[in-house]
Amino acid sequence: GQSLEQPSEVTAVEGAIVQINCTYQTSGFYGLSWYQQHDGGAPTFLSYNALDGLEETGRFSSFLSRSDSYGYLLLQELQMKDSASYFCAVRDWTGGGNKLTFGTGTQLKVEL
Amino acid sequence: DTGVSQDPRHKITKRGQNVTFRCDPISEHNRLYWYRQTLGQGPEFLTYFQNEAQLEKSRLLSDRFSAERPKGSFSTLEIQRTEQGDSAMYLCASSPPGLAPEGHEQFFGPGTRLTVL
Numbered sequence: 602g603q604s605l606e607q608p609s610e611v612t613a614v615e616g617a618i619v620q621i622n623c624t625y626q627t628s629g630f631y632g633l634s635w636y637q638q639h640d641g642g643a644p645t646f647l648s649y650n651a652l653d654g655l656e657e658t659g660r661f662s663s664f665l666s667r668s669d670s671y672g673y674l675l676l677q678e679l680q681m682k683d684s685a686s687y688f689c690a691v692r693d694w695t696g697g698g699n700k701l702t703f704g705t706g707t708q709l710k711v712e713l
Numbered sequence: 714d715t716g717v718s719q720d721p722r723h724k725i726t727k728r729g730q731n732v733t734f735r736c737d738p739i740s741e742h743n744r745l746y747w748y749r750q751t752l753g754q755g756p757e758f759l760t761y762f763q764n765e766a767q768l769e770k771s772r773l774l775s776d777r778f779s780a781e782r783p784k785g786s787f788s789t790l791e792i793q794r795t796e797q798g799d800s801a802m803y804l805c806a807s808s809p810p811g812l813a814p815e816g817h818e819q820f821f822g823p824g825t826r827l828t829v830l
Contacts, residue, residue, distance in 0.1 A: 632817055634817060634818075642823070643717075643804065643821040643822060643823050643824060644756060644804070644806075644821045645821070646818040646819065646820070649817050649818065651817075688755045688756075690755070692817060699744055699746075699761060699763075699808065699817075700746065700758040700761055700769060701746075701756075701758065701819060702758065703755030703756050703757070704755055705753070705754055705755055706753070706754070706755050
């Protein structure tokens with residue numbers, strides 16, 4: 602099976618940098634993704650790492666270390682609109698499918 | 714709007730009733746997923762279709778749940794004899810054909826919020 606651990610809540614000020622960590626246990630690893638979800642909204646894809654290292658997309662970056670079963674999402678130049686829940690998710694090919702197993706999410710609060 | 718759409722957005726029902734939800738994926742996406750999300754939790758996988766074939770179903774899904782995708786386009790999720798524990802947001806997502814990363818990003822619909830009284 603799969604399990605993912607994330608901090609439940611992170612608070613930061615506008616303009617700052619915040620890192621959201623994710624550790625995972627999976628029997629068949631096929632990439633780590635990050636999704637953002639605003640209250641009442643749908644999850645939206647942010648980034649994906651299949652290989653070790655850093656992926657950068659604008660203000661957001663995501664890092665993966667497969668040997669440590671660990672990844673993080675880095676948000677720079679925080680804006681109030683970044684207040685949302687952030688989920689890491691692992692892709693699971695067991696059963697021949699393409700399902701994602703999500704963590705419980707990290708609620709990010711951006712303050713002035 | 715060319716995103717994933719779901720109908721209805723909200724459903725309130727009494728315990729024991731049957732409910733059916735519809736999902737229309739992005740038109741060129743052959744993969745369709747159903748998830749369930751409760752407050753404070755991440756989405757939980759329910760089932761997965763590739764075209765019209767249901768390739769995977771969560772072991773957590775009871776026999777009261779059934780999903781179809783008859784023509785490989787829209788999908789329906791039916792819950793029979795609803796229970797209060799079924800109250801949740803039911804999310805549909807789709808993704809295009811191909812291997813990662815193209816097949817990895819899933820596009821979610823706005824969800825159907827089910828409340829069972």
